Amino acid sequence: MTRTEPATDTRAHLSRERVLETAVACADRHGLDALSMRKLGEELGASAMSAYYYFANKEQLLDGMVDVVFGEIEPPSPELDWKTAMRRRAVSTREALNRHRWAIGHMEGRTDHGAANIRLHDAVLGCLRGAGFSLEATVHAYSVQDAYIYGFVLQESDMSPQTAEDFAAEAQRQMEAYKDMLAEYPHIAEVVGGHVAKVGYDYATEFLFGLDLILEGLDRLRER
């Protein structure tokens, strides 16, 4: 958070932040698999093993990278009503995870939670409690929302086509490829051929559809 650069830097020095920044940028561009400690050193303009001074191993580097992503998620504002606040936080989470597709699948399992993670967690719980959810209902509400958000981005980041038009084109291509099997799979033929290949599939509106369905369901769980 606060940069403590020595006043007498002879050259481009390394730092925890700069290593993290470079690692995130590198993973964004080439994927997490392509990010090796050696490649990271090179990208930093330093030696192959230079990152090991700041991170004991690759797992701890990933801990740090994940918390960078958490830091980009907009926490729910206490100014807004709970539904709007949760909706915006969900959208912000989706956006952050789409900027850093390597992160999904590593956001939850960390044994030591980063500072940004904990801060966001606390803000979400506070939003729900303030809206009149009981302790139990708060746990429920948190679970459903996060399962949905992470699951949606997981599906989304795995699919190649991005826009609704791309999606329609890809659907049409796949229909051609599987043409001889379509008799065996009539419902895929109907839904993909009759709908997706025509109107496409827009991730943003699809995301909001499910999100609002969940938020409306949760609203009935509140007290008063």
Add this chain to the structure above:
Amino acid sequence: MTRTEPATDTRAHLSRERVLETAVACADRHGLDALSMRKLGEELGASAMSAYYYFANKEQLLDGMVDVVFGEIEPPSPELDWKTAMRRRAVSTREALNRHRWAIGHMEGRTDHGAANIRLHDAVLGCLRGAGFSLEATVHAYSVQDAYIYGFVLQESDMSPQTAEDFAAEAQRQMEAYKDMLAEYPHIAEVVGGHVAKVGYDYATEFLFGLDLILEGLDRLRER
């Protein structure tokens, strides 16, 4: 699908199925990271590179492994009403993914879908169409359900404690560890300390809570 073993096998021969079976079992026990092509050869009682005869590379091996998991998911029965059928299919998906924790995160992104995957996909679409969902509503309904199911298991498989009691104990341990920071994070203190550390967190009931919330929301989308 159909086994074509030669009648004159001199010894324990390899086969596509046996390689796949062994790979899945190995990943179940030690994780996907620990599964190397060399280790797999050893586990098969064959040479280090033996699996390369059946799979061009590790990615195609993973394609096959993922479809094994899809094959373990119970497709929706046409005998049941749509909500019960979807509920059972969701529970079955969660169970399969919990048996094969390495699979989550690899189920969706495959470029060539396996046979079991396509079969299940078609059955789910058929169930929804048969229940009176329009083409558009079917796509919505599929999206929400799968996002929720995958996302829930993603969270679940990342957490270490399994039972509600374990969870409560772990929560208590974490409360101790973060004691000095609790003033900064009052809502975590309240929810974790006041609820989770006491009653725990049962994954199965938590899963059904969100699932039913979604299914009930979707019910209002049907025609007639």
Add this chain to the structure above:
DNA sequence: ACCTGAACACCGTTCAAGT
């Protein structure tokens, strides 16, 4: 304190060779 280079035990993949 901060960074480097060589060394170790591993990878995935290719390919000529064996039966």
Add this chain to the structure above:
DNA sequence: ACCTGAACACCGTTCAAGT
């Protein structure tokens, strides 16, 4: 047809050494 062994270009990590 089915499998093997050696070889290549990579990994993550350790550690003694440099400044």
